[in-house]
Amino acid sequence: MPEIFGEQLDTVIPDDLTLSQFFLDSHHPRRPVRTNTPWLIEDDTGRRIEFEEVPPSGNSKIRARTFGFANGLMLRYGIKEDEVVVIFSPNHVDYPPAIWATHRLGAIVSGANPTYTAEELLHQIRLVKATLIIAHPSSLHTALGAARAAGIPSDRVITFGESTQPSVESIIQLGLRNEPAFVERRLKKGEGKTKVAFLSFSSGTTGKPKAVAIAHYAPMVNVIQIAQYTKVNENYAPWEEQRFRSGDVVAGVLPFFHIYGLVFSIYAVPFFGMSLVVTPKFNFTDFLQSIERHRITHLTLVPPQVVLLCKHPAVKNYDMSNIRFMISGAAPLSAELVNQLMKVIPNAQIGQGYGLTESSTSLTMYSVDKKIGVPGSAGQFLPGVVARVVKPDGSLAGLNEPGELRVKTPSMALGYWNDEQATKETFVEGWLCTGDEVIIREDKEVFIVDRLKEIMKVRGFQVAPAELEGCILDHPDVADTCVVPIPDDYSGEVPLAFVVLHALTANRVGKDPRESDKVKASIMKHVADNKVAYKRLAGGVEFIDVIPKNPSGKLLRRVLRDRARTLRAGGPKAKL
Template identity: 50%
Template sequence: SPWLIENHTGTTWFAEDIRSRVYGLANSLSIRWDLKENDVACVYSPNHMGNFVPTPTRFILKQRGPEYPIAVWACHRLGVVVTPANPNFTVDELVYQLQATGARVLFTHPDSLSGAKAAAEIVGLDPAAIILFEDISSQDIPHGHPVVAQLVKAGLEQPTHYLEAKLRPGEGRTKLALLCFSSGTTGKPKAVALPHFAIISCILQLALAQNINGRNAEKGRYRSGDVAIGVLPFFHIYGMVANLHWAIFCGMSVVVHGKFDFEEMLKSIERYRINTLFLVPPHVVLLSKHSAVKRYDLSSVRSCSAGAAPISQELTAEFYRALPNSRLIQIYGMTETSTAISMQPPGDTPTPGSAGCLVPGMVAKIVKLDGTLSTHDEPGELWVKGPQVALRYLNNDKATKETFTDGWLRTGDEVIINKKGELFVVDRIKEILKVRGFQVAPAELEGHLLNHPYVADCAVVGIPNDFSGEVPMAFVTLSEEAKKLADSGNEQVDHIKATIEKHVSDTKIRYKWLEGGVEFMDTIPRNPSGKLLRRLLRDQAKERVHNREAKA
């Protein structure tokens, strides 16, 4: 089966074609750019498979090739460390990543070229070190090429496959493969040092997780011959490992999309009979609620894996109403664990809302607020140990010391593990509010609000309060349904808002309620993997409360 499929043209690449392109580029990187083991290469591009020239009637493929994966694999072949950058980065952000990682070359797509050039100039990178995806294939030096033959003849080392030939036993534990950045949800993104050993372990752990628990489970399994959708950004660890490492290891084909477009994704699912989805929660929300879903044949979908942020019980139920023949697999993990810490085993019927069981080889303890260890069903911070855990943060001793402690990785997440071994993410510890001395997890209140048909998205943040210390307040965006009612004149917007206000004031989960009331906004700030950026909302919350008080 094909390895990679470009979604606009349907152009397919088979393993052999890609392999020869990877070897050709690796030769070229070694000979023309003098890249060596442990050098760093930055990839600054959307998931593009080529460059398209739009004409009035159709798209013409100007340059063909799955350039992003080829660049990454060619670097892996040479032992060159890859640092993928967000294509939406500003010049300053790219400069930060180039400086932090000491990248020697910069792969980029024509769309990102001007930003790449500006950043390269600031960090003093030679313009020749910018490698344009458009030019990659013309730079290939294939195996039979005289330059390569001469090198071999002269006894100089010929580039070899790093993983096949150079990685001696034990060495991969510390040899870096990727410098991926965390999402920057709680602060500035951190560069995470991931060795080959961690990435390979992560893939094997995912394979074991589904084989141990997945006997006879047809729906949730990943198999050779599956067709997956590649809409997650490759610069994030989840998109990188799912599409460029895990899918390929399993023998799946990946239909690659340059960037996420919901209808384009639905079209691809129908056209290529895609059965495996790697998504983040905002995509799951669309699949579960969007009216366009009914216009496409999605009957091929067997599994939908979603990670990076929580999925509520309510959303899970809606997903199954929309796609009853598939299986929703929650994955919980972090950049520091090469993706997965836990996943829902395909063979079991998981408790709704759970993020599955620890993947094999992962050891965990849960440390309560008072420092003692928790038993089942008691919340506390999750600490983990395992082969897929990163070595450290790059150039950040303080964060490394705080997070990588005595051989454990502190996740910073509050979780509960039940007696069945299922893990539930309560919230990030940094986000948990203290209301009159009680711990309140914003995520729990958000899950409840999302239940309401008028609520499309929401975020709960703490606002300072003299009496309680802080109190939870909600931001809400109106759903398609609410907007339709308003547009058709069947409902007044004020009435819709009043309905939501009532729902908010009725929201009481034991001692937790939304005392801070509700504010409406057009879009809730989230990063590309769907993580809520509550830190950006806190200032706005204070301002809105201030305005409310002024009005009163």
């Protein structure tokens, strides 16, 4: 198969602006004229946060708060160009201004997973050589412990809310009370492609997280790629059928520290003229209430959240009719789930996208020409993306042949921070080696088979856990699942399914142990009836209370692989 090209980018993207200058200070032909809608909405309170300064409460507006925080950081801490600020917090309405203010000063942002332990946070702080930490009061104890171990003075740990530490609000007010203490630098021509904006950490689902260096130019490009692909600011269809419109309301449940939430929620949503409902922590029933309360129209989710929409009994108590767009990313979504989802949100366009931290997020998305994306497909390549599929022997795969996806995109990251070896292995001669096995059809639809490292080999045949999980989730007793390989003398590896049961089934099994065997047998038969023999659950089914996932929604398969080994070795069945 020759290389596959997305369409050409139809506009010039400036390479001499920082992200703050591009998104807060400039205009672009793809950017709609914004209607009277807020940039951000605080989920719990409904507080609406506008962009422009409007007296007399101008200091509550985004642009003013961004300036105030940048000026305050300079006055109090003397933040210099290329210093690294770690943001260790769940989503917060001041999280985006904190990023934009840091970039006003020419410094670098590194978002940290707010569920990290002090040891995990310390690893990130040391790797990026952070000099300041912005934390949430809920994560303050961990932040202070990591800062102390890293040699960062405690007064350089500040919080979004009130605490014993300096607050973001106090620093914003300090900055607003004083004359500008900094001069924002204009980048040289081309410098936006090399100046680091973010040190974003890869998910760590297959190993120790690495810091991905992302230049200012990359998220700008990706937003424009999405805008062109989805025809933002074009009258390509009747207003009510256009995918992204000024005034739409988007659920901001994706974590901002993760590339999906960072680029799409913080940058694409306001650029497209939409409002983002900022939710600090995902709780499913609270999420359903938010959909009703804020009349949310757009959902950007990950597969485990889609599973809840399809399976949770509370959904029937809420009005989902206002939702007219849903996209799932971060992991493959099965065709079975898409079919179920169409019944839950019947008025919505539904489909998938695909991207990586290393590509500064989106590489594919489902077409605006389709209300429902091709089942099982991650969509087609965005403008400016070039792709090839490489077989294990290094030769190029043909159409409909599986192999590793390798891409070139103008939104590609610079590499891994202070990790030359990993950079050489992943960024090869201008190509990003994704580590994902894909199949590309004649119509350029891209099907993500699975992570190559997660593919199991059963009697020499490749078996993708995601495929089996999609099948298992179609069983009426199953609320959630994760499939892992276990060693087998005859087959090499065989699939084992960890399963979370629906509450009624779990109660039935709890009351009568014989029911457990019946339900397990039923699940195994369901897979056997729908899959080829070597994909059957020869490793069995194990019930579990919850499937472990990282905050971006990816299954922590390695945790359950370890659990499976312990079970098969006859060790203690520690409760997850």
